[in-house]
Amino acid sequence: AQSVSQHNHHVILSEAASLELGCNYSYGGTVNLFWYVQYPGQHLQLLLKYFSGDPLVKGIKGFEAEFIKSKFSFNLRKPSVQWSDTAEYFCAVRRGGNKLTFGTGTQLKVEL
Amino acid sequence: GAGVSQSPRYKVAKRGQDVALRCDPISGHVSLFWYQQALGQGPEFLTYFQNEAQLDKSGLPSDRFFAERPEGSVSTLKIQRTQQEDSAVYLCASSARPGRRNYGYTFGSGTRLTVV
Numbered sequence: 001a002q003s004v005s006q007h008n009h010h011v012i013l014s015e016a017a018s019l020e021l022g023c024n025y026s027y028g029g030t031v032n033l034f035w036y037v038q039y040p041g042q043h044l045q046l047l048l049k050y051f052s053g054d055p056l057v058k059g060i061k062g063f064e065a066e067f068i069k070s071k072f073s074f075n076l077r078k079p080s081v082q083w084s085d086t087a088e089y090f091c092a093v094r095r096g097g098n099k100l101t102f103g104t105g106t107q108l109k110v111e112l
Numbered sequence: 113g114a115g116v117s118q119s120p121r122y123k124v125a126k127r128g129q130d131v132a133l134r135c136d137p138i139s140g141h142v143s144l145f146w147y148q149q150a151l152g153q154g155p156e157f158l159t160y161f162q163n164e165a166q167l168d169k170s171g172l173p174s175d176r177f178f179a180e181r182p183e184g185s186v187s188t189l190k191i192q193r194t195q196q197e198d199s200a201v202y203l204c205a206s207s208a209r210p211g212r213r214n215y216g217y218t219f220g221s222g223t224r225l226t227v228v
Contacts, residue, residue, distance in 0.1 A: 045219075
């Protein structure tokens with residue numbers, strides 16, 4: 001069965017701190033990778049996605065993610081977080097077909 | 113419309129009651145998905161439509177769950193004889209033509225179902 005792991009369930013950072021959220025998946029072969037964000041009271045929004053090519057993907061709001069095939073990882077990073085980045089972040093994988101398999105999410109709280 | 117619209121936003125049902133949840137996808141989007149998000153969990157796939165055809169319903173947890181998209185646009189997720197474990201947020205997502213590389217998914221705000 002497809003499995004997507006997000007090991008950090010809750011992360012608390014101060015403004016301007018650097019962020020890295022881990023995402024690992026459990027199967028080989030060709031995959032498409034996504035990070036979604038859900039701000040309080042809002043719907044899931046796409047931050048960035050990887051299909052092929054440069055393994056370092058840049059998304060909206062200064063976020064980036066690196067696909068490391070040998071480690072089955074797609075970690076999300078941001079050099080300097082802002083209070084407005086407080087949200088829940090979900091990693092998702094698509095392996096063939098059309099459906100996404102999501103991780104359990106990481107709740108990020110950024111303190112002033 | 114500009115986004116995926118779901119209604120109602122909140123639904124409280126008594127155990128054993130039937131419920132119907134509606135999704136209006138983005139106009140012209142061929143693919144439509146339903147996901148279930150339990151508290152503290154990520155969304156889990158329920159079913160997938162391409163136009164009016166239900167191509168994958170492997171995620172539906174029981175035969176109490178039924179989804180339809182008769183005209184390839186609006187979709188309804190129906191849950192019969194609701195049980196407490198059905199309490200969750202039900203998310204709808206749509207995407208443009210399948211098979212096209214780099215197509216993305218747009219999610220609705222979801223329907224929060226509470227079964228009491």
